[in-house]
Amino acid sequence: MAAVTRSAKDFTSPPNYEFPHHRLALTLRDPEKTPIVLVACGSFSPVTYLHLRMFEMAKDYVRQNTEFEILGGYLSPVSDMYKKPGLLSAQHRVNMCTLGAEDTSTWLMVDPWEAFQDYQRTAVVLDHFDYHINTVLGGAHTADGEQRNIRIMLLAGSDLISTMSEPGVWSYSDLDHILGRYGTFIVERAGSGMDQATDSLARWRNNIHLISQLIQNDVSSTKVRLFIRRGLSVRYLLPANVVDYIEQNGLYLEDGASPNVPEKEKGKEPVAGGSRKDSPASSLRS
Ligand SMILES: Nc1ncnc2c1ncn2[C@@H]1O[C@H](COP(=O)(O)OP(=O)(O)OP(=O)(O)O)[C@@H](O)[C@H]1O
């Protein structure tokens, strides 16, 4: 089944990196429940309300349909080396996620580990969380002091999960590691059917939780970038402080990726630690 979890020596960390856990609850409220942490991996270029809504939808789903207890939620922006069109520098994406998630919620955090280094596969990213949360921090405890491992679970939209059936995008061993060992919550996304997304993943069905969108909303980062380029307002599609940040830094005004950090940002420490890499073009999605 699932491959072995990685140990400290298997991970590379950006300089000055510290695992953020200031909002991670380490005591279980209900000892009968299984503690989990949600991790959303993505470009977040820029982060939108839909990215943040995914966490709230998962929270409702977990409370109503499962025996899990959520102890924290993380956004993990992808590395610059992912080289997806429209991917702004890691520095800006981490800053925007930090403004958008940490200032608008009481339980979300942004982990810059993935963003400020070489491209890391999602299986490795989940192992990184598992290592820090369970090995370094020691997992959760019940009120009686009993230690419990916290299960890391991937939070994604149905478009991402549908790529799991596309040949060459994910390796079988990574899928088995992500879906067999950890598990996932899949949020319905307009234009990307849930059944079609999960048909070929049936062997892991017990670890795949499907969350329907009760209020249809198809905001995407691509549309936000397009609006900005055309001089249209994006206010109320994303958190106000993220809109302000985009305007102040003149982001997304040009076509395609704008990987450069503006002059005034150069040499500054990123909001959540780590250092920016100017990456050469490289392959993606190994
Ligand atoms: N409107 C949405 N509904 C459901 N899931 C979403 C939505 N927007 C983004 N997601 C999910 O959020 C995660 C991060 O996505 P990503 O950063 O690639 O955003 P995106 O809006 O799809 O970006 P882009 O438009 O640049 O491709 C993915 O799992 C994606 O499926």
Ligand SMILES: NC(=O)c1ccc[n+]([C@@H]2O[C@H](COP(=O)(O)O)[C@@H](O)[C@H]2O)c1
């Ligand atoms: N093989 C893999 O681990 C793999 C493949 C495709 C996408 N992903 C991840 O999915 C996330 C979102 O990707 P997109 O923005 O391309 O939808 C990124 O964090 C990316 O690293 C991982």
